[in-house]
Amino acid sequence: MTPGEYRSRFTEWDRRSWVRSKPRRDSPFTAGGHYFSPELCPLSACPEVRAASDDVRSALLVHSLYLHLEFTVRLEMGPVNEICALLRSPGFLPWLPAPMKDDVLRIYTDEAGHAEMSNKLKSAVLAETGVVPIDHRPRFLTELAALYSAELPVYRPLVKLFFAIVSETLITGTLTKLPKDPSVQPAVRELARDHAADEGLHHAFFRQLFELLWPRMPFPLRRKIGGLLPRVIHAFLWPDEPALLSVLRSMPGDFADPARIVAGMSASERTRDGMLRNAKPTLRMLRDNGVFADPPVAQAFLDAGLLA
Numbered sequence: 614m615t616p617g618e619y620r621s622r623f624t625e626w627d628r629r630s631w632v633r634s635k636p637r638r639d640s641p642f643t644a645g646g647h648y649f650s651p652e653l654c655p656l657s658a659c660p661e662v663r664a665a666s667d668d669v670r671s672a673l674l675v676h677s678l679y680l681h682l683e684f685t686v687r688l689e690m691g692p693v694n695e696i697c698a699l700l701r702s703p704g705f706l707p708w709l710p711a712p713m714k715d716d717v718l719r720i721y722t723d724e725a726g727h728a729e730m731s732n733k734l735k736s737a738v739l740a741e742t743g744v745v746p747i748d749h750r751p752r753f754l755t756e757l758a759a760l761y762s763a764e765l766p767v768y769r770p771l772v773k774l775f776f777a778i779v780s781e782t783l784i785t786g787t788l789t790k791l792p793k794d795p796s797v798q799p800a801v802r803e804l805a806r807d808h809a810a811d812e813g814l815h816h817a818f819f820r821q822l823f824e825l826l827w828p829r830m831p832f833p834l835r836r837k838i839g840g841l842l843p844r845v846i847h848a849f850l851w852p853d854e855p856a857l858l859s860v861l862r863s864m865p866g867d868f869a870d871p872a873r874i875v876a877g878m879s880a881s882e883r884t885r886d887g888m889l890r891n892a893k894p895t896l897r898m899l900r901d902n903g904v905f906a907d908p909p910v911a912q913a914f915l916d917a918g919l920l921a
């Protein structure tokens with residue numbers, strides 16, 4: 614792909630973007646509605662959780678929603694919009710076509726809206742349920758910081774850029790499945806549906822960015838970044854073990870051994886399968902662009918369990 618071949622998906626942004634054209638979704642909460650989909654809660658298959666009372670399992674779903682919403686706020690305001698700002702600056706990848714530099718501001722605006730609306734829903738659920746969110750730093754930020762600090766300063770913007778590319782080319786099961794689960798509160802389903810619609814356009818932008826950028830990178834740099842990508846995907850998709858541990862510890866009367874429950878979740882096939890399923894769109898993009906043609910890079914994906 615060449616810069617002249619960029620196809621903007623934002624020509625109807627004023628009409629299609631959530632923050633530009635759709636109302637705030639604030640459907641009233643319904644009695645008995647789930648606050649998150651049990652199918653999407655990584656703990657819900659654990660025997661100790663299945664044996665818990667309805668009230669405890671409901672509270673766990675509220676916490677799962679909080680973790681998802683806080684993840685969204687910190688992702689959008691953090692690495693994704695930091696990279697949007699960087700991409701917009703004239704000195705960074707100056708060969709990017711002008712329409713891409715324009716579109717990146719539209720993504721920046723969308724993401725700020727997603728963060729605000731997620732934050733608002735979190736407050737509304739707290740007011741409705743009285744379930745207090747745990748204080749935590751999302752795991753992906755810790756992982757990203759570790760990846761970042763392991764590299765020389767010259768590589769760090771690239772690490773963050775590829776983190777943004779990976780996260781923006783994955784539309785996770787949470788966003789696509791939540792709207793379809795009739796057991797979930799309408800306000801939660803509507804938020805996920807509107808967010809997923811915007812992310813479909815972002816996906817197209819970041820896929821094209823990858824297709825422009827990857828072939829322009831010198832081979833040793835492709836090998837270096839390619840070898841880091843499995844950790845980037847893992848950082849983004851693996852369940853937030855420390856946060857889930859804190860959630861279970863906040864219910865000491867109900868869960869005697871939180872560490873064992875989280876370890877069981879992490880070792881389960883369900884968790885591994887979930888990551889692989891969610892990673893598919895990005896893995897397809899990497900395969901289509903020949904990333905796995907370099908044996909050391911393919912080996913890194915094999916070692917991480919991301920390639921069959």
Ligand SMILES: [Fe+2]
Binds near residue numbers: 689727812
């Ligand atoms: Fe978003």
Ligand SMILES: [Fe+2]
Binds near residue numbers: 693724781
């Ligand atoms: Fe996005």
